[in-house]
Amino acid sequence: MDALVRKRRRAFVEERDCVACGCCMKICPKTAISIWHGIAAKVDPETCVGCGKCARECPASVIEIREVTV
């Protein structure tokens, strides 16, 4: 029934706890992450494919992969 609703997975960063180390940015195969002014990681939702590599890499474990509907 919901054939028109496409589900996608995407990375979300809990910015409050991000230490801005950049490990996620380094590992992302899509270069979807940048470190915003040395404060926190920002994911480009258009580029992220939700592979989860960043979440596994993040030493603070502050990235979550969530399903989103587009």
Added chain:
Amino acid sequence: MKKHWYDNLWVLSLTYLVLGFFNILFAWLGLLCFFIPLIISLAKGNKGYCNRYCGRGQLFGLLGGRFGLSRKRDIPAWMKSKAFRYGFLAFFLIMFCQMLWSTWLVFSGAQDLRQVVTLLWTFKLPWHWAYHGTVLHPGAAQFAFGFYSVMLTSTVLGFVTMVLFKPRSWCVYCPMGTMTQLICKAKQKKP
């Protein structure tokens, strides 16, 4: 993931640690890992050092990742809390000042040179084999012993948390990382 020249800077970090076993005076080079991140964050308002050039972070990433020396578990919540990170930074800075103070004591002649490397701010390891005299003041050697102690201690701590948690766990509470992030935050507040 494109490879860059700076992805190999871990070699320098490793070399630094090894050199300290042969001649302690090389420890002075460690000041680079102190000033470069600060200068980058102050001048450019980003964590370019952590994000690109830091060899220590790369070394942990390599040993814990490629060499599999890490359990890859989540770091406990308290270790990534602001209280712990800022507290550790404060503690680190106090110990750093204490190290500068004992350097000053040797420079002023109030104290003799102690050829020891202090691990985890507690254990004094004899390190005389790496000291072959200096044309400089013994105070310069005292600083080298002190600075190397700081570098070795942070490596040991980082290694332990690398094994227990994720490879680059050290980056969560690394004083330089915390300090540069704070500088970036301050810069962002008043542009």
